[in-house]
Amino acid sequence: xxxxxxxxxxxxxxxxxxxxxxxxxxxxxxxxxxxxxxxxxxxxxxxxxxxxxxxxxxxxxxxxxxxxxxxxxxxxxxxxxxxxxxxxxxxxxxxxxxxxxxxxxxxxxxx
Amino acid sequence: xxxxxxxxxxxxxxxxxxxxxxxxxxxxxxxxxxxxxxxxxxxxxxxxxxxxxxxxxxxxxxxxxxxxxxxxxxxxxxxxxxxxxxxxxxxxxxxxxxxxxxxxxxxxxxxxxxx
Numbered sequence: 001x002x003x004x005x006x007x008x009x010x011x012x013x014x015x016x017x018x019x020x021x022x023x024x025x026x027x028x029x030x031x032x033x034x035x036x037x038x039x040x041x042x043x044x045x046x047x048x049x050x051x052x053x054x055x056x057x058x059x060x061x062x063x064x065x066x067x068x069x070x071x072x073x074x075x076x077x078x079x080x081x082x083x084x085x086x087x088x089x090x091x092x093x094x095x096x097x098x099x100x101x102x103x104x105x106x107x108x109x110x111x
Numbered sequence: 112x113x114x115x116x117x118x119x120x121x122x123x124x125x126x127x128x129x130x131x132x133x134x135x136x137x138x139x140x141x142x143x144x145x146x147x148x149x150x151x152x153x154x155x156x157x158x159x160x161x162x163x164x165x166x167x168x169x170x171x172x173x174x175x176x177x178x179x180x181x182x183x184x185x186x187x188x189x190x191x192x193x194x195x196x197x198x199x200x201x202x203x204x205x206x207x208x209x210x211x212x213x214x215x216x217x218x219x220x221x222x223x224x225x226x
Binding site: 042044049089091100102104 | 142153156166206208218
């Protein structure tokens with residue numbers, strides 16, 4: 001059974017800092033890994049998707065890496081802004097397009 | 112393209128009452144998912160439909176939860192009777208297929224509070 005763990009559970013940083021969110025998964029037989037953002041009371045927004053054959057994906061200030069063999073992914077956020085405050089969820093896709101989510105990292109970027 | 116529509120956005124009921132949630136996926140998306148997200152946790156898959164057939168309902172508490180997608184488009188998720196621990200956000204998502212390459216699009220969710 002796939003298990004996804006995210007560390008840390010919560011993070012508070014001053015504006016402008018670069019930060020790293022971590023995700024680990026137990027079963028390396030995945031199709032892809034996604035990072036989502038969730039704002040309070042809202043649904044999930046997909047930020048980055050890394051296929052199992054890829055090592056990283058970049059979008060603006062966000063960079064996600066994937067090391068499938070070790071079961072790890074990181075989400076790097078450069079020059080953080082208060083608008084980045086949200087919960088970030090990592091999810092891996094297994095057979096049948098089934099997503100298994102981590103419990104998320106709650107990020108707060110302070111002025 | 113229009114996103115995944117869900118209603119109601121919020122619902123408050125007392126335990127042992129029933130509730131139903133509705134989802135309209137993106138047009139043409141064959142696969143539809145219902146997820147349950149309890150506060151402080153990641154979403155958990157309840158049921159996955161491919162067109163109007165069930166692909167995976169292994170984590171659906173079938174004694175109280177039911178879901179249908181009769182015409183392969185809209186779907187409803189019902190809880191009867193509700194328990195306190197059913198308080199959660201119910202997320203609907205859809206994708207164009209069921210392979211690992213298909214990206215899911217999520218709706219805004221329906222927040223249930225059971226008193």
